[in-house]
Amino acid sequence: MATISDVARAAGVSISTVSYALSGKRTITASTRARIEDAIRELDYQPHAGARMLAGATTNILALSAPIHTDGHLPTHMRFVTAVVDTARRYDYDVLLLATDDDVSGIRRVAASSLVDGVVAMGVKAHDERVEIVKRAALPAAFIGVSGEHGDGVACVDLDFERAGRLAITTLADAGHRTVGVVGHPPTYLERGTGFVQRFNAGLEAEAAARGIRIDVVSPTLARGDAERAFDDLLDASPEMTAVLFHCNEPVVEAVLRRIRERGLEVPTDLSAFAACASYDTSHLAVPLSSIPLPLDQMCRIAVESALRQVRGVDALGVELIPPVAEDRGSVARPRR
Known part of the structure; x- marks a missing residue:
C-alpha cells in the first residue's frame, strides 16, 4: 500500500x-x-480519512448529528438514522454518526476538521446551538427540525407540527368531541427545548381554544407502568372525556391501549383514539388508530439531498414544512354521551 x-x-x-x-x-x-x-x-494512494483528497475535493462522508437522550425511544431514533443512511448511500456517501448526548461536542469536532463534506442534524431544539457552529464553519448542513422561528438561516425540513396539532383537534372536534385527553411526550422534552413538541402544542392549544374544546394533558415517561398510571389519572380527573389524543412514542401508546381494555372500555365505542405525528405504523397496533403519520423517510431524504446540494455549491437554505395528512382507520367515532 x-x-x-x-x-x-x-x-x-x-x-x-x-x-x-x-x-x-x-x-x-x-x-x-x-x-x-x-x-x-x-x-493508487488513499489518504487518511481525516484529510481531503485534494483541495476542493470531497470526502463522500456526511456527519449525522443524532444525540441520544435517556428519555428517548431508541427504535424511533434509529429509524431516523437508517433513513438518513439509506438516502446517503444512494448518492455514494457514507455517514459518520455523532451520538453524544450534549448535542454540540461531536459537531464541533467535525466542523473543525476536513473529515466530512456536510452535516445532517436531528433532535433539533427551538434554538439550536449547532446552527451557529455550522454557520461559523461554513459547513453545508441541513436540520431535520426547525431552529428559531424561520430556521435561523440554515436549511430545515420538518412536518408542519403546528398545523398537525390543529388538524388533530379539528378531526376530533368535527366528530363531536368536546373533552379530549392528550398523552404527550415526557416533560423533559420541553425542558430541553425540543422544537417539534413546542410547535405541536402551540397548534393544539390554539385550535382547542378556538373551538371551545377542553384538553387535559398527561406526559408519561417510558418507565414501566408510568403510561398506565398517567391514563388512569387522566380518566379519573376527566370522567367526561370522550377521546384520547396520542402525541408520544409507540410503547406509551401500546401501554395506554392495553389499559383502556383493562378498564373495560372499547375503541371507538366508548373512547375514540387518535395518534398525531406517529413515527410508527398505527395499522399494526392492537387497535388500529386513525392518525397523522410522521413522514420520516421523506424528511430524512429531503435533509440529505439539501446538504448534498450545498456541497455542490447550490443554495439550498430555507425552511420546508411538509403539510400534515390525516388517515382514517376507524378509531374515531361520534361520542355516545
Missing part, C-alpha cells in the same frame, strides 16, 4: 508539499499539484 512518502518521491517534492496539496492549507503551483495528482493516481 502506497504511503505519502511514496507519493512525495514519485512527484519529486517534499512530504509537507504533498500534505499541503491534500489539505489545501497552503497554495502550491499548478505544475506541482499536477505532479502530485499524477503520483496519487499512479500509486
Whole structure:
C-alpha cells in the first residue's frame, strides 16, 4: 500500500508539499499539484480519512448529528438514522454518526476538521446551538427540525407540527368531541427545548381554544407502568372525556391501549383514539388508530439531498414544512354521551 512518502518521491517534492496539496492549507503551483495528482493516481494512494483528497475535493462522508437522550425511544431514533443512511448511500456517501448526548461536542469536532463534506442534524431544539457552529464553519448542513422561528438561516425540513396539532383537534372536534385527553411526550422534552413538541402544542392549544374544546394533558415517561398510571389519572380527573389524543412514542401508546381494555372500555365505542405525528405504523397496533403519520423517510431524504446540494455549491437554505395528512382507520367515532 502506497504511503505519502511514496507519493512525495514519485512527484519529486517534499512530504509537507504533498500534505499541503491534500489539505489545501497552503497554495502550491499548478505544475506541482499536477505532479502530485499524477503520483496519487499512479500509486493508487488513499489518504487518511481525516484529510481531503485534494483541495476542493470531497470526502463522500456526511456527519449525522443524532444525540441520544435517556428519555428517548431508541427504535424511533434509529429509524431516523437508517433513513438518513439509506438516502446517503444512494448518492455514494457514507455517514459518520455523532451520538453524544450534549448535542454540540461531536459537531464541533467535525466542523473543525476536513473529515466530512456536510452535516445532517436531528433532535433539533427551538434554538439550536449547532446552527451557529455550522454557520461559523461554513459547513453545508441541513436540520431535520426547525431552529428559531424561520430556521435561523440554515436549511430545515420538518412536518408542519403546528398545523398537525390543529388538524388533530379539528378531526376530533368535527366528530363531536368536546373533552379530549392528550398523552404527550415526557416533560423533559420541553425542558430541553425540543422544537417539534413546542410547535405541536402551540397548534393544539390554539385550535382547542378556538373551538371551545377542553384538553387535559398527561406526559408519561417510558418507565414501566408510568403510561398506565398517567391514563388512569387522566380518566379519573376527566370522567367526561370522550377521546384520547396520542402525541408520544409507540410503547406509551401500546401501554395506554392495553389499559383502556383493562378498564373495560372499547375503541371507538366508548373512547375514540387518535395518534398525531406517529413515527410508527398505527395499522399494526392492537387497535388500529386513525392518525397523522410522521413522514420520516421523506424528511430524512429531503435533509440529505439539501446538504448534498450545498456541497455542490447550490443554495439550498430555507425552511420546508411538509403539510400534515390525516388517515382514517376507524378509531374515531361520534361520542355516545
